[in-house]
Amino acid sequence: MELYIGGYAQGKLSYVMKQTGVPLEKVLDGALETDGSSYEDVRVLNNFHMLVRNWLKAGVDPEEEIKGILLKCPRLIIISDEVGNGIVPMEAEEREYRERLGRILCTLAEKAEKVERVICGIGQRLK
8 A cells, every 4th residue: 555645736646647657547536435335446545535524424434444445455545635734623523534534644654565745746755
């Protein structure tokens, strides 16, 4: 598994596609998809942060969901925005989302073969 993180609109998906050569039809947009049944044909999971948000809104345990997905797809490339920087939200749900996503990304980074931060379309290898 590989993990790519960075701020909003920093060119993460374009960078990953150039680096890996994965075709667009193998990319799943996490902002649109919440059904885990289709992950077996996926190579890149883009907008992972939105998938976590959707799981939390639906009352689903995101930690368990990602474990199941990685069992089906151990070579998955995950792309996520970093959402823990900046102003802390006033809403409890938003604070929980940021906390959970941050902890999930830490766990994924620990398990990943490769971790990169992408800024302005340029990757910086962290692991």
